[in-house]
Amino acid sequence: MTVTGEDSELGTDPLDPPLMAPLRRGLDWQQVQSMSQSVAYRDDAEMRRIRATAAVRRGTRMTKILSPAQVAGHLGGWLPYGFCYRSCDIAHLTEPGQLGLLRTDGMSDDNVTFALRWRAVDPLDYEVPAGPSQPGLPALPAHSRIGAMVLGTGFTPSTDDLIPEYVTAGFADLPLSANAQLLAYLPGGDEVVLYTYQPEQHGWLRLAGPRWRGLLSGIPGGSPDREYVPCSATASARLVGRIDDNEYEAVADPPGEFRVRALTRAARYPVQTLSRRAEQARWRGVPCWVLQRDETWARLRLLRPDADTVNAVGARCYERGIYEAWAPVDELTEHHIADIAYQF
Structure with a gap:
């Protein structure tokens, strides 16, 4: 018998394979969830097999839960980095208080929670925050960390859920893929798309209408009336592609489109190679x-x-x-x- 995450629109995407755990007599779901929270199972072969089913593929939707200050940072040009989740694994968490527990700055707000959502360019960009990729994280002392402890099992601390967590590989900054979104989650389960990323213009296009001016006002330095927000910070990572012997700055629109970054649509040629620099x-x-x-x-x-x-x-x-x-x-x-x- 196999148990998967709760059914959702996100969970049916073939690019988002569900987390799967083989259940049998003597191993029910509650035991699997308990094992995911125990440091004694960091190196357990069965837990590693379960964790490996939560695969990131090219085009998988990823989510990082943000504070208002972090939203302001991304509007200014921050790139995705650090702890994140496959969107399908947290699709059943719709209330701000639930999602707020996944914030990386250790804070939570039951009134509104923000998030950044983007599509993965490649599985190479993500790793499990545990051995062998990140063996030192679980041993960091409490006085030198912010947010929840890292269990080292590959799952986030939770009393109820089985949520696999990821970090960007080596905690790198990842260039934003086209049409990434900044979101807000409200009580009652409402999801509001605030901004969408436009790579050719290197900025964010506001999608939220007048009804959501209060949300935008809660972002430090945010302007509810500004329809386009250019990224002012210099990016620490970028995509480069080659066409024959020529190199160009590139844009990723996973799963299938990787092109030259150009303002005119006619010049957005597909690149032959792609790398993160x-x-x-x-x-x-x-x-x-x-x-x-x-x-x-x-x-x-x-x-x-x-x-x-x-x-x-x-x-x-x-x-x-x-x-x-x-x-x-x-x-x-x-x-x-x-x-x-x-x-x-």
Whole structure:
């Protein structure tokens, strides 16, 4: 017998294969859920098999639950990063109080919860926040973390649900796919699409009408009357594609469209190759993403945070799993541009 997540419109998408658990005499759903919450089952083979059924595919819808301040950040140009979920795995959570428990800054609001939803460009961009990808996360002490503890089983802490969680690979920033959405969830289960991302214009188009002006006013720096919000922050990662011997900035519209970024539709040629480009370096021997820098200082994010690396660079936790530090540029080693190639 097999149990899957609750039926929903999202769960029927072939790009969103449901989480599946083989039930039998002596292993009911309650036991599976209990095992997902126990550190004793971090390396359990059966739990790993169950967790592996929650696959991310090209085009899978992903969701990150946000606070109002994080919404403002994404409107300004932040990219998806850190802890996130397949949309189908949390489709049954419709109330703000339920979804708010998944926020990465440790806060919750029963009146409204915000979210970023996008389509995955490639499974390569996501990993399970547990061994072997992220073995140090569960051991981080409580005083150095924000948000819920990381169990190391691949599932989020919950007394009732079985929710597989993901992090962006190495806690990287991921370029936004076309038509990503900023959403609000209201009491009663209402979902409101506030903005949609327009990659050619590098900004957000407001979709919420006058009825939702109060929601937009609750976003720091938000303007309910502004129909288009350009991204002002410089992105730390971008997509590049090649056509023959020429390289172009690219746009992803998964699952099947990967094209040159161009204002005119006639120039949006499909690319032959695609990769994600970002800066990497080591500081004090710790591998990091270089998020921004000038001639003197660089802002770094740890790829594999654990107690030793956090202490080695004096990193600060900004949200669940996200550890960053400032470093003198001349102390960086192995500073390079990394290209993560996708396979078509």
